[in-house]
Amino acid sequence: MNIDGITNGLVIDHIEAGKGMELYNALHLGDLESSVALIKNVTSHKMGKKDIIKVDEVLDVDLDVLGFIDPNITVNIIKDNEIVGKKHIELPKKVTNLIKCKNPRCITSTEQELPHIFKLTDPATRTYRCIYCETKARETRV
Amino acid sequence: MDNLIDILDLSVEEIDELVEKAKDIINNPDAYREKCRYKKLATLFFEPSTRTRLSFESAMLDLGGNVIGFSGADNSSAAKGESVSDTVRTVGCYADIIAMRHPKEGAPLVASMHAGIPVINAGDGGHNHPTQTLTDLLTINMEKGRFTDMTIGLCGDLKFGRTVHSLIEAMSRYSGIRFVFISPKELKLPSYVVDEYLTKNNIPFEETNDLMAAMPNLDILYMTRVQRERFFNEEDYIRLKDSYILTREKLAEAKADLTIMHPLPRVNEISVDVDDDERAAYFKQVRYGKFIRMALILKMLGIE
Ligand SMILES: [Zn+2]
Numbered sequence: 001m002n003i004d005g006i007t008n009g010l011v012i013d014h015i016e017a018g019k020g021m022e023l024y025n026a027l028h029l030g031d032l033e034s035s036v037a038l039i040k041n042v043t044s045h046k047m048g049k050k051d052i053i054k055v056d057e058v059l060d061v062d063l064d065v066l067g068f069i070d071p072n073i074t075v076n077i078i079k080d081n082e083i084v085g086k087k088h089i090e091l092p093k094k095v096t097n098l099i100k101c102k103n104p105r106c107i108t109s110t111e112q113e114l115p116h117i118f119k120l121t122d123p124a125t126r127t128y129r130c131i132y133c134e135t136k137a138r139e140t141r142v
Numbered sequence: 143m144d145n146l147i148d149i150l151d152l153s154v155e156e157i158d159e160l161v162e163k164a165k166d167i168i169n170n171p172d173a174y175r176e177k178c179r180y181k182k183l184a185t186l187f188f189e190p191s192t193r194t195r196l197s198f199e200s201a202m203l204d205l206g207g208n209v210i211g212f213s214g215a216d217n218s219s220a221a222k223g224e225s226v227s228d229t230v231r232t233v234g235c236y237a238d239i240i241a242m243r244h245p246k247e248g249a250p251l252v253a254s255m256h257a258g259i260p261v262i263n264a265g266d267g268g269h270n271h272p273t274q275t276l277t278d279l280l281t282i283n284m285e286k287g288r289f290t291d292m293t294i295g296l297c298g299d300l301k302f303g304r305t306v307h308s309l310i311e312a313m314s315r316y317s318g319i320r321f322v323f324i325s326p327k328e329l330k331l332p333s334y335v336v337d338e339y340l341t342k343n344n345i346p347f348e349e350t351n352d353l354m355a356a357m358p359n360l361d362i363l364y365m366t367r368v369q370r371e372r373f374f375n376e377e378d379y380i381r382l383k384d385s386y387i388l389t390r391e392k393l394a395e396a397k398a399d400l401t402i403m404h405p406l407p408r409v410n411e412i413s414v415d416v417d418d419d420e421r422a423a424y425f426k427q428v429r430y431g432k433f434i435r436m437a438l439i440l441k442m443l444g445i446e
Contacts (some may be wrong), residue, residue: 105267107246111225114252132248133269 005054008059009034009085011076012053017041019070020051026065026098034058061094068128091126094119099128104135110118145254145261146438149272149308154315160276161283163437164430168284171204174436177445178207184237186229186253187212187264188244193406194264194273197428198241201435210237227256229329234258239442260442268304274405275308276438282313282362284430285401285423291318293359297386298324298366298411300331305405306366307335314339321347322356326385328378329368352389353386358395363388365404365411365424396421403427 015023020038029036034057044050055061059077066073067089075087100116101108106131108114118128118137128137146152152160167174183202185195190213199209226244232252233240240257242250243264250263250270265271283289294313296306300323310331313319321340323331330349340347350356357363365388373379387410388402404412404424416422440446 073358091176103247105245105247105269107226107244107248107266111227111252113225130248132251134247 005081006056006078007081009054009056009058009078010087012055012061012066013050013074013076014044014047015051015053015073016070017047017049017051023051023066023069023073024053026069027061029053030056032058035099037134061087063087063089063100064095067092068095068098071126091120091123095128101133102138103130103131103133103135103137106130106135108132144442145250145263146272146442147254149275149312149340151272157276157279157301157312160437160441161280162436163440164280164320164433165284167433167436174205174440175364176206177440178205178443180209181205181239181437181443182234182237183207183209183211185209185213185241185264186233186240186242186244187211187213188242188249190214191243191265193428194243195241196399197273197431198262198264198435201432201439204432205439207238207294209440216424225268226252230257230261235318239439256377262438262442268302271305271308273431273435273438274305275312276434277427278305278309278364278403279312280430280434281403281423281427282401284426286361289313289316293320293322293363294364295322295324295356295360296364296366297353297388298327299368300325300366301329301374302369302372303366306364309364310335311339314343314345319345321345322360323347323349324351324356324383324386325349325351326351328382353388354392354395357392358397360400361397362401362403363396365402365408367405367407367409367411383409387411387413388416390419393419393421407426 033106036113037054039052040051041049044046071089071091073089075089076083077085079107094117096115096117117131119131121127121129129135153247183198185196185198195213202209226249230240234257237259239260240253241262241264242253244250244266247267247269250261250266254261263270286292300306310321368383370379400421401423402421406424406428
């Protein structure tokens, strides 16, 4: 399968196969006016299969969201049909309103207007905990 | 220090400083009677806890300060749907420091972000209760004269008791500490506590269901209450609540300088015939609780 290259924009590569749509939603790519391609199950030497997202005319994307979902994702910056750089992805120290705390005893369960904030407490195991009740984020699904 | 939300907000040095200050207050109470003159403590108890509230209020009164506040959700703003942050912003206009109890985990942290004055967590659900841990630490230090080199037995509900987990967390920062965990298998210490505080720091411990057998080695015996609300089923509660009751006979093999502690209130886990034993420290613990809260209030208000 072949998708036209982009002249100026971003290529989000090495997405774990099947996670492309989740990423598409988390980055709110559906709200963009420019063209966006989500390519699923691309054959990869490294990963077997992977997903790729290409975004035209956009050079800015929330790297914290990407890092939280999967720090192994790569982001290439394309200008005039050429890769001119890579964005550095790392585990964000803190994510706000990306996931919700599900602990029914947490203050966020009764005070709706509070931001749901999770802090990275153990980078080795990619553990995030709610800043209020310290409950572990069970999954990195958004 | 701006706020005290979690016992780990305090370094070992800060805990030592608080313990030394509390000892100085115990030895020279008159020197502290006017220290907080014209200062106000607000006790915001969104759920009642008479024992903890009285301890905070007595602490402030013994420092010459004043106390305002409320207790129980029905007579408070929460009943009218006001948020924690709006409540504390209002209180911050009147008071100099807040002690807050709330049934929801993390509520005192939210308060500390909005109050504009220091906030002390006086218990948030089953989550944190740092002044209980400070009370326990002062008691250990007063009774033993040290924080190092001792065997601490914890008995009863080790699964749900956050007080127990915090004490393990706090004491595992000192050297020469050994733990003995005494409980029925249903109420054993959760594996994350074992992993995070003990295994990681190479702290020796053993688990047993035999209080009598553990007794001769203990320097401290910390008894806990088995709480009804932790159980889904009444039968389990009734079966387990009487599993570990400390009686005078069970103390026969104990060390002469054992220290018996309990966060109180007790149900029946310590028989009243133990109360007169000089090793019983649980009522002294209540007294120490007031003194450590006095030291804490002074520190948080920046008063020497
Ligand atoms: Zn939470």
